[in-house]
Amino acid sequence: MQLFVRRVFVHTLLLGSLVSVLLPGGLGLSSAALATEPQRDLIAGLKPLATIASGRQDSFSLRGDVRVSIDGSQQPVEMQLNRYDAVSFDLQLSHPEYALTLRRRSDVTVLLLPKHKTAFVAKGDVPEADSLAPANLVGRMISSASELAPVTLGLTMLSNGNIDDTLKALASLAKLELTSESGEWKNGNTVLSFPQAGQVQIIADGTSVLLTAGDASGSAPDVLSLADYRVTELDRAELERTFVRGVRRATEILSPGKSLTDPVQRARKVENGALQWIDGHRVVTLWGTPEELGTAHGKLLPEESRRCIESVLYSFGTANVVRTGRWFRHDLQDAYARLSPHIPERHKQETDALARSLQLDPETVQVLNVFPELFHCSGFAVFGSATKDGRLYHGRVLDYMTTIGLQDAATTFVVQPKGYFAFANVGYAGFVGSVSGMNAEKISLGEMGGRGEGQWDGAPMATLMRRALEECDTLAEVQKLWTDSPRTCEYYYVFADGETNEAVGVAATPQSIEFIRSGQGHERLGDGIPDTVVLSAGSRLTELRKRVTDKHGQIDTELAQWLMSRPVAMSSNLHNVLFIPQDGLLYVANASHSKPAAEMPYVKIDLYGLLKQSGTSASESTAAR
Structure with missing residues (x-):
């Protein structure tokens, strides 16, 4: 799943920003080459x-043959x-694993998944x-937050000026050198050439792109000849919004600009x-009624x-549609319809207030908040004889x-x-549930997913957390609640x-629940380790058990x-x-755009200190219980 999504993301970005290879900005010519x-x-x-x-050209054809290296293999x-x-x-x-055709006319847009x-x-x-209308698409x-943003400036220059003069101006800014023997233009590892009239080939860092421009052949074919296809009708605004915002968000993810890699750290x-920001880590304190929590969020x-929201609904959503052949938002809506009866009213009120504050329709934020249910990590607790000071x-x-x-x-x-225990929730903006958290009563929780997608008739995992x-x-x-x-x-x-x-380990399905005590052996987890609970799978479990055993008591x-470093943590950490x-206390590490969380520094968060700082104690939060 992770690999498929990455491939579709990279390919989507290549398409969405394909026009960037039409511009010599970033390649350009050295002054010595301007003969x-x-x-x-x-x-x-x-x-x-x-x-x-x-x-300026309403009618044309453009073919692209791309070879891009993803996770060590060439993907055509x-x-x-x-x-x-x-x-x-x-x-x-088209790609060996998937294919899609997008057809747009004045009155209809059709997405085909052959x-x-x-x-x-x-x-x-x-x-x-x-x-998705072509003009200014x-x-x-x-995105303006992507490193690709200068492409839009180049397009504006091409649109508004003389094309020859604009290309000359762009070319004069860069450092391409002509290799007379081969007729190629080079800048470091980047090679630009023109194999035939109307063709441009770029080879750089394991990626090869060959573009061929020509005239469009014939008139636009009928888009509604779909005899062999199962048809799902959609609102056109939703389909086109999914592609436009999905590609735009992908440009931020795969080619982030400084505003994302080094955001302004301003308290509000x-x-x-x-x-507030603590050592580069975003920390938000919220207090009050459900409506007040959601609005402030x-x-x-x-x-x-x-x-x-755009990562989930549009970028991931696009990849998931291609993978499954189902409209992703429909899957989320179906899941929410079955999960909703088991979500407390106060959580729904908070979600609706969050939606209003973001000026979004409530359904968008509701379905976002069941996203963790669709996907399915490692965890441990050590204490007593297993730790240096006896702490957990x-x-x-x-x-x-x-x-x-x-x-x-x-x-x-x-x-x-208001009326409940205060807690720390290590999460994500726009999401009100929890997958990792600790409350002021010294209870801590961590989740690891398994299988069973589609079994939605119950309380969402993030809601129970x-x-x-x-x-x-x-x-x-906690055990009674589950x-x-x-x-x-x-x-x-x-x-x-x-x-x-x-501490206790838990294995839970809709039909059964099992609690694994510290030191208890289990057929899936191996022999028990004193004063220890360890949950993981495969080689990660083997490595985690070895580390805990080797350092037991220290x-x-x-x-x-x-204990949580690679390879216990995966590349998707x-x-x-x-x-x-x-x-x-909690120590938090988040992934960056280039490194998994395990390779990033941990930031110390003091729950009690932050509660005191906000002026509302944990006891005041629970006064109405």
């Missing part, structure tokens, strides 16, 4: 594609784009900002909430919430698709809901109590963090958390 004849050859070679990129992608007029085009994309024999037919009006698909306060994290250390490794860019929304929330943080002050209460609640899918957990120095904060519930 008249070579420069004319370069401009002549680029001009057919630059004319297309300028938007073939693309054919035929534009028939100012509003109509056909785009075909490998699934599925067609999505979309009609209706589309807001200009989310339209690349500008809508490339709103009613019932505050944002949206006001403090509007852009981060947008990125989280609870580690939680979340291996969860760094590919979709959730790290841009990573936030640790300190939440003080949040309820336990809000409602439980003993390990027995035992008595209808459950979904297959999940594994480590629950810990810093007050009593106890484990402290530093060693507990080391989104966040790691070390809870020390006795002291109200």
Whole structure:
């Protein structure tokens, strides 16, 4: 799944920003190479594609043959784009694992998935900002927060100026050198050439792109001849919005600009909430009623919430549609319909308030918040004889698709809901449930997913986690909550109590629940280790058990963090958390765009200190219980 999503993301980005290879900006010419004849050859070679990129040619064909290295292997992608007029085009994309055709006409847009024999037919009006209409489309698909943003400036220059003069101006900015023997233009590892008239080939860093421009052949074919396809009707605005925003978000994820890799760290306060930065880590404190929590959340994290939503619904959603042949939002809506009866009303009120604060329809935020149910990490608790000082250390490794860019929304929330226990929730903007958390009563929780997708008739995992943080002050209460609640899918957990120095592993399905005590052996987990609970799978479990056994009796904060390092954590490691519930401390590491969480520094978060700082104590939060 992770690999498939990454491949589709990379290929989507290649298509969405394909026009960037039409521009010599970033390649350019050195002053020594600006002899008249070579420069004319370069401009002549680029001009057919630059004319297309300028938007001045309503009718054309463009073929792309791409070879891109992903995870150590060469992946071939073939693309054919035929534009028939100012509003109509056909785009075909094929890869050994998938294929899609997108056909747009003045009154309808159709997405075909040949490998699934599925067609999505979309009609209706589309807001200009989310339209797939060709005019200025690349500008809508490339985010200003991406390193690709200068492409839009180059397109504007091509659109508004003389193409020859613009190409000359762009060429003069860079450092290509002509290799006379081969007729290639080079800059380091980048090679630009023109194999035939109307062709441009670029080879750089393991990627080869051959573009061939030509005339569109014939008139636009009928898009509704779908005899062999299973047809799903969609609102056209939804289909086109999914592609436009999905590609735009992919440009941020795969080619992030400085605003994402090094965001401005500015503290903010709103009613019932505050944002601060601790050693580069985003921390939000919220307090009050459900409506107040949701409203403050949206006001403090509007852009981060947008990125989280667009990562899930649009970028991942596009990849998932291609993978499954089903419309992703429909899957989420179906899941929410079955999960909703088991979600507390206060959580729904908070989600609706968050949606209003973000100026989104409530359904969008509701379905986002069941996303963790669709996907299915490692965890441990060590204490007593296993640790250097007898304290309980609870580690939680979340291996969860760094590919979709959730790290841009990573936030640790300190939440003080009126009438319930205060807690820390290591999560993501726009998401009100929990997958990793610790409350002020010294209870800590971490989840590990399993199988069972589609078994939605129960309480969402993230809802149960949040309820336990809000409602439980003993390990027995947490276990009772899970035992008595209808459950979904297959999940594994480590629950810990810093007050009593106890921990338990949990294996839960809709039909059964099993608690694994510290030191207890299990057929899936191996022999018991004294004062230890260890949950993982395969080679990661073997390595984690070895580390715990080798360091038994010596484990402290530093060693507990080391227990979660690679390869116990996977390359998809989104966040790691070390809870020390006795002291109200947690250490959090989030993935960056280039490194998994296990290779990033841990940031110390003091739950009790932050509660005191906000002026509302944990006891005040629970006064109304």
